[in-house]
Amino acid sequence: MNLTEVKKMLEEKGQSHLLKYYDELSDGGKENLIKQIEAIDFSVICEIEKDEHEKERGIIKPLGALTIQQIEENRKEYESIGMEAIKEGKVGALLLAGGQGTRLGYDKPKGMFNIGETKELYIFECIINNLMQVVNKAGAWIPLAIMTSDINYEDTVNFLSEHNYFGYNGEYVYFFIQDMSVTTDFNGKIHLTEKGKVSFSPNGNGGWYTPFVNAGIRDEFVKHGVEWINVFAVDNVLQKIADPCFVGATVKSGCVSGAKVVSKAFPEEKIGLLCTEDGKPSIVEYYEMTDEMMYQKDENGKPLFNYGVILNYLFRIDELDRIIDNPLPIHVVEKKVPYIDENGNYTKPEKPNGYKYEKLVLDLIHLMRDCLSYEVVRDKEFAPIKNLTGVDSLESARKLLEKNGIEY
């Protein structure tokens, strides 16, 4: 597009302010800005008009789980099936590490955060330590893909290689970069972060499969023999990765996916609930929960809608291939987004000042044919670090590390 065409297009979309500083830019800067504008997917911004809290859903029903007790009764068998699969190279791991961790307020990739008190202990290190437990038992390396964003790619790659992957075999570590999406203010006006720079931010953790395929890593995984991918978040320092029991139970169930879940701690807990929607697995976000979903009990007095997801999933690759072209919904999320104000000054807001547009991995579950809901002991496997203090924080995670005998 030439400048006249870009101007016309932006005018039609109500985004002419993106060219406010165009004349002040160098020739290269001008060209670069036009390229960025051409890359914008404006369609996401229409999502502002749909109220996230009132999106139409199908018929939601509770989904039970393979309970902790049932798992313990069959642990030996599940572990042996899972171990066999791991030894045969059928299991790969995928770390979602493209987020910006705005709640933690740490500018570097969250995995670089040192959670130690008496020694250094980085979040990435905790993850590798957890994965190494399985690698050592199986006597086989597990291919590990790490998704970053454009913004934190270099820091992540450098940090891990400087630390020798905390003992992991670098030949089994693959990095790829997720897609980005624009950020806007609350009126849908796209932010600039510099006079010639449009504000793009990572487009959520849901769209990982396409860039994973495009980067050639799916094919690398398949070459290793991988049939299952264990997808997990960066911030849960207690989570088990490529957990043989989880793998074995999911394989045995015949399901094409699996989700680790915990029993709700209290009825109103802010956790996504694994349910069924029109007969297919589906996750209902806490803000969509009706009173019935919060308070109704089953015949044993347990909450009817009881199982919350902890962002640890198993996906079968052939099922991901089947659904790769299905669109995922866009979620409009309020966040703190740095931008340049009307006077051209860079501003880092203290509270949410606009929207990011994200695809979420939980929506991928609804595209699956079925999903094994697999219950784990919360205090042993769920210590997410979202904030510095309070709920899901550094503080609460440290207490759980101590409870599990992990030095920090």
Ligand code: UTP
């Ligand atoms: P969160 O929902 O906690 O988002 O991500 P966040 O961006 O890291 O943190 P806040 O909300 O700004 O405080 C859950 C997981 O999904 C990954 C994160 O790195 C984390 O492992 N994620 C999130 C991505 O990989 N890409 C994204 O675009 C967003």
